[in-house]
Amino acid sequence: MKTELLEENWTTLAQADMDKTVIFVGIAPVEEHGRHLPLGVDVYETERWMRDAAALLAEREPTLTCGILPVIPLGFANMGRFPGNVHVSRKLIYQVVYETISAVAGWGVKNILVISGHADPLHTIAVEQACDTLNRERGMTALAPMGAIFSAAEKGIKGEPHEELAHMEAQYPNDFHAGWVETSCMLDIRPELVGDCYRDRPDISLQGRELMDGGRVAAAIAGEGHIGFPRAASESLGRLLNEDSAEKICTAAERFAARQGYECYQHHPLYEIPALRLRLD
Numbered sequence: 001m002k003t004e005l006l007e008e009n010w011t012t013l014a015q016a017d018m019d020k021t022v023i024f025v026g027i028a029p030v031e032e033h034g035r036h037l038p039l040g041v042d043v044y045e046t047e048r049w050m051r052d053a054a055a056l057l058a059e060r061e062p063t064l065t066c067g068i069l070p071v072i073p074l075g076f077a078n079m080g081r082f083p084g085n086v087h088v089s090r091k092l093i094y095q096v097v098y099e100t101i102s103a104v105a106g107w108g109v110k111n112i113l114v115i116s117g118h119a120d121p122l123h124t125i126a127v128e129q130a131c132d133t134l135n136r137e138r139g140m141t142a143l144a145p146m147g148a149i150f151s152a153a154e155k156g157i158k159g160e161p162h163e164e165l166a167h168m169e170a171q172y173p174n175d176f177h178a179g180w181v182e183t184s185c186m187l188d189i190r191p192e193l194v195g196d197c198y199r200d201r202p203d204i205s206l207q208g209r210e211l212m213d214g215g216r217v218a219a220a221i222a223g224e225g226h227i228g229f230p231r232a233a234s235e236s237l238g239r240l241l242n243e244d245s246a247e248k249i250c251t252a253a254e255r256f257a258a259r260q261g262y263e264c265y266q267h268h269p270l271y272e273i274p275a276l277r278l279r280l281d
């Protein structure tokens with residue numbers, strides 16, 4: 001069973017078998033996404049992926065109850081001074097995730113999945129740390145798989161290999177923000193919110209390490225706001241990308257609920273670098 005928790009009353013949860021209940025919690029920022037995409041891209045992506053993953057999971061594992069909480073519209077999203085950005089501290093992200101999943105764990109839930117469409121490693125790692133704290137206190141209860149899913153190849157996470165996506169990734173790499181990846185996702189999720197001008201946006205290409213240099217990023221994206229290749233987007237690519245995300249999230253949730261083979265989803269590859277973790281003292 002899949003259910004939107006805002007539409008239920010508390011007795012639904014009181015009757016649920018908590019060992020067989022999976023709750024999805026979303027957290028993603030309101031943030032500029034270029035001239036062609038709305039501020040809510042990460043929120044829309046997170047909503048879509050959680051819903052589709054929960055539906056897939058309920059289908060694959062009919063004995064599970066899958067509940068979805070609304071997306072918390074917050075993120076560590078440091079994209080400069082564009083109007084529309086709501087960039088908050090990692091400390092707040094950590095705290096709001098920790099307190100939210102603690103509350104859900106207080107219902108007796110043993111399987112909490114924290115999902116975010118926002119791929120910034122600093123955001124992701126703070127979310128993972130909130131799960132780690134809860135897991136230390138209560139035993140394994142929460143999993144934030146997106147850091148691993150966004151780095152699937154590095155983490156040895158396999159999906160359906162798709163030729164068209166592999167070809168695009170080779171031809172248009174480092175498509176970090178509001179480029180062909182997110183524009184395609186939005187053409188599939190909410191096409192009416194994608195400005196036709198995506199076809200005319202300039203290519204803005206930055207390599208991995210250049211992204212760490214705030215001044216460099218600000219200069220490269222000035223007047224635009226995207227990093228990547230929006231013009232290469234299409235609705236059919238978006239469908240493949242969204243299906244791939246939902247499938248990977250579903251598999252992570254399925255393994256976590258079975259407590260089998262979920263370990264590779266626990267951390268972003270950069271989690272191992274102490275300087276990138278939030279100091280919690």
Ligand SMILES: [Zn+2]
Nearest residue numbers: 041042178182
């Ligand atoms: Zn985004």
